[in-house]
Every structure is written in structure tokens, then in C-alpha cells.
Amino acid sequence: MDIPTHFLYNDFPTFLRKYFPYKVQKISLNAGFTCPNRDGTKGWGGCTYCNNQTFNPDYCRTEKSISTQLEEGKCFFARKYPDMKYLAYFQAYTNTYAELEGLKRKYEEALEVKDVVGLVIGTRPDCMPEGLLHYLEELNRHTFLMVEYGIESACDKTLRRINRGHTYADTAEAVGRTAACGILTGGHVILGLPGETHDTMVGQAEILSELPLNTLKIHQLQLIRGTRMAHEYVDNPIDFHLFAEVDEYIDLVIDYVEHLRPDIVVERFVSQSPKDLLIAPDWGLKNYEFVARLQKRMKERDAYQGKKYKDSEKRIIFADDKFTT
């Protein structure tokens, strides 16, 4: 008998069906915000892996208004699914990094667009001021809202190395405050960051499971042209493990998911940067092809989300620089 996907892990479409009785699709927006890790407020130069062009589909350009980007995104998807509804996904850069009135105008402009049924706001853990959180708490009472934090790693040594400009304590604090307001709270992590071993990464699943996270996106590290990390790779390739073989990454993801709290919704397992920007790894797989391979392997391994959650007597503790068990 074929095992349904939701017995393997908590998948995002099943999660969305609890909120919406129809199909919903996220539309990525570039709202023209900047990033405090590039302008000196939190740091200079940005995260070492970041080239922001990778998150902007053709239909979203900074000079276009939020409503124009949403209408164009709707046209793109409505060809296939005329009855689709949409979530406005504030994705590029740091979407809580502006003064409150300007932020409100952009979020509310999105919600006024026909068939937009909610917001997803991507940001950094050190960019959620109290005033904005109170506004979002109120907004959350009458629309679907999710705040998605770039966590990337639970290890401060890694966070420093990739120049994130925040600590894991910032993540724990922001996720805790947001969830305490009743707002759906998501996270995003990168597997394969330099200096992190298989055990570090799998241990991260247990650490993040302590947070009140509703959803998690897991991505492989992608080496992108023009980034500081791409230069570091040229200088010291031995420092990187880029999962040349997709099967090795699939087995890592399965180990990770087995250690993840069973109720966290896993939204993605991979990301896809434009081919002309990507140095490695290039598996040539579309998202649905990756997911099909992952599910097949999970069944072969008799794996499921949470199977090894808190299974181990060894608790993995990150104490700043030290990774101890």
C-alpha cells in the first residue's frame, strides 16, 4: 500500500488546507525594502552567501507597486488554476525593516488586492520591533498571517562565519515573542554551511524543535556567483561540502526530519536559484522531482518525521563556539 505523504512528514499543502477550503499560492514580492546587514545598521556586506537577485522572479521588480506585482503574479498562476487565491509573500530583503507607517501601507495594499487572502512576511530575527509586532498581532485577528524568520543555523560560530549579524539567542527571542502573540511563526535554515558536520545539522533539528515554530523551510547551501562565499570557496574549497550527489543530501534531510518535532510543518526541502547564478550544487531536479525522490527514500528507510525526536540520551548543546554533546 502506498503511504500518504502526510504520514511521512507534515506537508505544507495539508497545513494550508486547514485554513483555506480552496487552493492558495504564494506570490513573491519585492517591496523595495533594504537589509540592515548590508547598510551598516546590523552589519556591512550582507550574509556571505547572499545575492538578492536569486529571490526575485521576473514578475517582481522593485519599481513596480505591490498591487502591480500581485496582479502580474495572479495572471501567471491563474492561467492554470482560475479559482486560485493568493498569499502575498514579502520575500526579498528584510520585510520589516522600515518605519511602521510605510510597512503598514505596503502590507495593507497587498491585502486590498482581489483574491489575496493573507500575508507571509520574511524577515531577520533581529528586525521585529515591539510596535510592529503589536500591529501584526492586531492584523492577525482578521487575516491569515505568517512571519518567517531567517534562522539559517542554530550555531553562533556558523552565524558569525557567514556574517549573519545576529545570534541564535536573537532567533529564539524573536520566534518566542511572535508565537506568543498568536501569529503563525516559520523559520528557514540552510544545510551545508561551512564548518557544520552531519551531526551539527541533525542536532539543529532538535534545538529548533524547542522553539514554538509552526513551519520550517530547509534549504541546501547553494554557492552563488558574485557572493563573498563564492570567493571563499575558490580560496579554500576543502572547507565546503556542497552535496554534489543529491542522494547524500536526501539522506541528510531524512535524518534531520526524523529528529524534528512531529508537529512542525516542513514547507520545503530545497531551493532553486537561477541556473546562470548557481555555481553548485546543480542537481538538475525540479522541486516536485526532489520531493518524489525524498518520499521514495523515506519509505525505503521506513523513516517519518519525529521518529528519532528526543530519542537520544545525548542532548546537543551549542555553547557559543563550542559544539558539545
Ligand code: SF4
Ligand atoms: S540573506 Fe537576507 S539578511 Fe542576509 S544579506 Fe541577504 S537580504 Fe540581508
